[in-house]
């Protein structure tokens with residue numbers, strides 16, 4: 001869907017070029033066969049070219065254009081495509097006057113991390129689990145050299161494709177791959193973001209080692225994941241669901257997470273924030289057709305999930321490569 005030839009050209013002499021080209025070709029064949037992917041691609045293709053507008057990326061609501069710039073037909077096509085791509089989990093956005101009030105107020109996480117991380121100007125950045133690209137767009141405001149997102153879930157990958165048709169950022173790419181499917185880009189990135197993904201991973205230490213190897217010496221990992229309260233070196237391993245999610249494998253304490261990072265070879269590991277998720281940050285809106293936080297918590301005790309586990313809280317960890 002997205003033309004990645006500029007990225008492959010940039011990486012033409014890199015050792016991972018051929019392997020990546022092969023994985024992307026396989027993925028493209030899959031997308032051509034996959035009914036959901038084809039429907040998304042058609043919805044996006046139906047959006048006519050829109051007038052050029054300067055994006056505003058340094059504000060909570062990522063914005064491009066105004067309603068006055070669009071004809072009624074352009075507005076309707078854009079609105080239909082955006083609606084066909086629901087659920088919009090990450091945002092908010094204002095796209096030519098259409099306000100996407102996403103399930104997550106993602107600006108809050110950005111506010112928690114922005115003042116703590118190494119400045120992104122001039123850096124090569126990887127965002128693993130980049131969803132629709134809200135954070136990639138926020139990062140772009142800092143003028144990194146290159147932004148690469150990885151997003152394997154079709155709905156969110158195609159959301160990025162639609163947004164990129166509007167924002168047209170030449171140095172920003174998203175590949176429809178899991179981190180584990182991507183060839184190892186040894187020592188390439190200056191900053192790697194891995195936010196909201198580690199609890200979905202079956203073998204978190206293997207993933208942490210691979211993240212370290214993807215960074216150059218002195219590079220920074222920005223890791224955000226679910227944690228449980230407590231000081232012990234323990235992790236919750238739910239046998240079935242956690243907050244109704246059936247793909248959550250390990251939720252450590254902050255101390256346990258720190259030990260995982262150190263044992264994976266990271267240095268200068270520190271926790272800069274722990275925040276319990278509330279309905280201010282995650283809630284049902286018109287842009288999602290699924291359940292949200294309130295449905296995942298015990299109706300009589302918001303400190304517990306419906307399964308009786310500690311309610312979601314998230315730690316933000318920074319770590320470096322020696």
Ligand SMILES: C[S@@+](CC[C@H](N)C(=O)[O-])C[C@H]1O[C@@H](n2cnc3c(N)ncnc32)[C@H](O)[C@@H]1O
Nearest residue numbers: 128129131150152153156178179195196197200
């Ligand atoms: C909970 S969302 C977090 C999105 C965003 N990073 C954030 O912090 O708000 C997790 C995202 O990671 C993606 N994901 C899950 N497993 C992944 C993997 N192994 N590699 C890359 N992305 C993954 C999911 O499709 C989803 O979009």
